[in-house]
Amino acid sequence: xxxxxxxxxxxxxxxxxxxxxxxxxxxxxxxxxxxxxxxxxxxxxxxxxxxxxxxxxxxxxxxxxxxxxxxxxxxxxxxxxxxxxxxxxxxxxxxxxxxxxxxxxxxxxxxxxxxxxxxxxxxxxxxxxxxxxxxxxxxxxxxxxxxxxxxxxxxxxxxxxxxxxxxxxxxxxxxxxxxxxxxxxxxxxxxxxxxxxxxxxxxxxxxxxxxxxxxxxxxxxxxxxxxxxxxxxxxxxxxxxxxxxxxxxxxxxxxxxxxxxxxxxxxxxxxxxxxxxxxxxxxxxxxxxxxxxxxxxxxxxxxxxxxxxxxxxxxxxxxxxxxxxxxxxxxxxxxxxxxxxxxxxxxxxxxxxxxxxxxxxxxxxxxxxxxxxxxxxxxxxxxxxxxxxxxxxxxxxxxxxxxxxxxxxxxxxxxxxxxxxxxxxxxxxxxxxxxxxxxxxxxxxxxxxxxxxxxxxxxxxxxxxxxxxxxxxxxxxxxxxxxxxxxxxxxxxxxxxxxxxxxxxxxxxxxxxxxxxxxxxxxxxxxxxxxxxxxxxxxxxxxxxxxxxxxxxxxxxxxxxxxxxxxxxxxxxx
Numbered sequence: 001x002x003x004x005x006x007x008x009x010x011x012x013x014x015x016x017x018x019x020x021x022x023x024x025x026x027x028x029x030x031x032x033x034x035x036x037x038x039x040x041x042x043x044x045x046x047x048x049x050x051x052x053x054x055x056x057x058x059x060x061x062x063x064x065x066x067x068x069x070x071x072x073x074x075x076x077x078x079x080x081x082x083x084x085x086x087x088x089x090x091x092x093x094x095x096x097x098x099x100x101x102x103x104x105x106x107x108x109x110x111x112x113x114x115x116x117x118x119x120x121x122x123x124x125x126x127x128x129x130x131x132x133x134x135x136x137x138x139x140x141x142x143x144x145x146x147x148x149x150x151x152x153x154x155x156x157x158x159x160x161x162x163x164x165x166x167x168x169x170x171x172x173x174x175x176x177x178x179x180x181x182x183x184x185x186x187x188x189x190x191x192x193x194x195x196x197x198x199x200x201x202x203x204x205x206x207x208x209x210x211x212x213x214x215x216x217x218x219x220x221x222x223x224x225x226x227x228x229x230x231x232x233x234x235x236x237x238x239x240x241x242x243x244x245x246x247x248x249x250x251x252x253x254x255x256x257x258x259x260x261x262x263x264x265x266x267x268x269x270x271x272x273x274x275x276x277x278x279x280x281x282x283x284x285x286x287x288x289x290x291x292x293x294x295x296x297x298x299x300x301x302x303x304x305x306x307x308x309x310x311x312x313x314x315x316x317x318x319x320x321x322x323x324x325x326x327x328x329x330x331x332x333x334x335x336x337x338x339x340x341x342x343x344x345x346x347x348x349x350x351x352x353x354x355x356x357x358x359x360x361x362x363x364x365x366x367x368x369x370x371x372x373x374x375x376x377x378x379x380x381x382x383x384x385x386x387x388x389x390x391x392x393x394x395x396x397x398x399x400x401x402x403x404x405x406x407x408x409x410x411x412x413x414x415x416x417x418x419x420x421x422x423x424x425x426x427x428x429x430x431x432x433x434x435x436x437x438x439x440x441x442x443x444x445x446x447x448x449x450x451x452x453x454x455x456x457x458x459x460x461x462x463x464x465x466x467x468x469x470x471x472x473x474x475x476x477x478x479x480x481x482x483x484x485x486x487x488x489x490x491x492x493x494x495x496x497x498x499x500x501x502x503x504x505x506x507x508x509x510x511x512x513x514x515x516x517x518x519x520x521x522x523x524x525x526x527x528x529x530x531x532x533x534x535x536x537x538x539x540x541x542x543x544x545x546x547x548x549x550x551x552x553x554x555x556x557x558x559x560x561x562x563x564x565x566x567x568x569x570x571x572x573x574x
Contacts (some may be wrong), residue, residue: 062139121144158264160346241312263293305332306355376535405531491539548569
């Protein structure tokens with residue numbers, strides 16, 4: 001029923017009151033704000049203790065004004081970025097509202113229904129005061145290696161209370177002074193206290209760096225001019241997206257996807273979304289989603305909203321750093337109590353996997369009618385693995401993990417990229433030598449997978465194989481989705497290779513473990529992670545012959561692959 005639906009406008013509307021804002025000053029302020037966000041990122045990376053932050057870049061940092069409108073963000077984790085206004089709002093609400101804020105306060109908040117994430121993704125929020133007034137907030141949401149859930153990482157939680165300690169908006173710093181009791185609680189509720197302590201300190205350093213940089217900008221131009229210029233920045237961002245939407249005819253476009261399982265029960269979980277274009281507005285309708293699941297694939301509202309923000313920023317952003325104006329033409333419709341709007345205490349640990357797929361189904365829906373404006377499917381999953389255990393010699397607890405890249409879908413503009421993820425675009429995985437030095441394993445291979453790309457006039461990006469031998473007894477949680485739904489092509493393009501993950505025993509036998517918690521990897525066992533390739537675009541018969549031959553010479557594709565998809569070129573391959 002319509003009255004049960006939830007409508008969320010993704011950007012706060014408003015127009016500049018001063019049409020004569022100096023464009024040069026506005027651009028300088030805009031670049032200064034982007035620089036301030038970048039300073040937050042650099043401060044965090046240089047001081048964090050965990051490789052998941054300083055190496056993988058599993059975090060987001062941004063600056064918002066006092067109306068919770070996005071001023072700037074640093075390139076890092078896009079999906080996180082679209083959730084930070086929720087984090088700020090709920091964090092401030094948790095401590096009693098804006099009137100309870102003091103200069104120097106820093107709030108910690110990690111409830112999944114307010115962050116959109118699992119509890120490990122903890123946000124630190126700092127109000128920015130100027131002339132005794134809250135003018136803005138700086139916020140960093142970063143992944144902690146462990147926060148005292150049933151496991152450091154889980155695929156089989158059945159309620160939110162199994163997923164980690166919840167901090168519902170409490171002051172970590174009050175008037176600049178550390179609240180020792182809260183800090184001790186954080187450190188006591190983790191299996192890796194040294195790492196978490198260091199990362200908390202690093203996040204605090206990061207939000208302070210952003211706050212100090214912002215104050216310098218406001219001091220230079222004055223608060224009145226600063227606010228006038230930011231309104232102009234928002235208006236310009238809104239115009240960018242609206243100009244893009246003018247290119248898409250009004251209409252309703254639907255797409256379907258599926259999750260391999262909900263983590264605790266067998267069977268795929270199908271879902272449908274609809275993209276509605278109304279003049280210069282786009283609506284992402286998620287209200288037909290299935291009921292919230294018994295397993296942890298539920299995606300809280302903030303991350304559902306973020307899918308729309310990320311999708312539109314990537315399509316319409318013109319390589320510009322997003323701001324609040326980008327989101328004004330975007331609306332999301334959900335139904336509470338469903339997969340994309342779960343209610344407490346529904347488990348949410350794997351929130352990111354349906355969110356990532358929803359972005360691609362957004363493109364799939366538009367691509368069914370307008371393949372020229374969107375890419376084909378990527379490998380579609382971040383293929384996350386988290387390892388943990390105790391070192392043999394020292395007994396010291398350790399944990400590490402990373403997302404792993406896939407091949408991107410091709411488009412009318414050319415071949416898909418290799419070793420990238422559409423919603424993890426600024427994240428990294430460590431060099432082999434660093435991995436081996438840091439953890440008890442041997443990296444046997446990191447290699448492109450031959451024939452993993454979807455064929456077409458333009459081919460998809462290649463997938464990657466990661467094979468690791470354990471040198472000590474280890475546990476791991478594997479989250480490898482889209483093993484049952486191959487990356488689709490567009491406009492006649494072919495499918496790419498899907499993802500998979502398996503254990504290989506010393507005798508060579510293997511067992512698939514694409515989504516499993518606390519998998520024991522005894523010394524000598526191997527793990528093989530197969531990261532899928534991207535779908536192709538256009539009829540393979542139309543691919544440039546020289547490109548086919550070059551791919552063959554590079555060993556991206558085999559002779560059999562050419563005979564199957566490019567038979568006209570096969571006779572020229574020796």
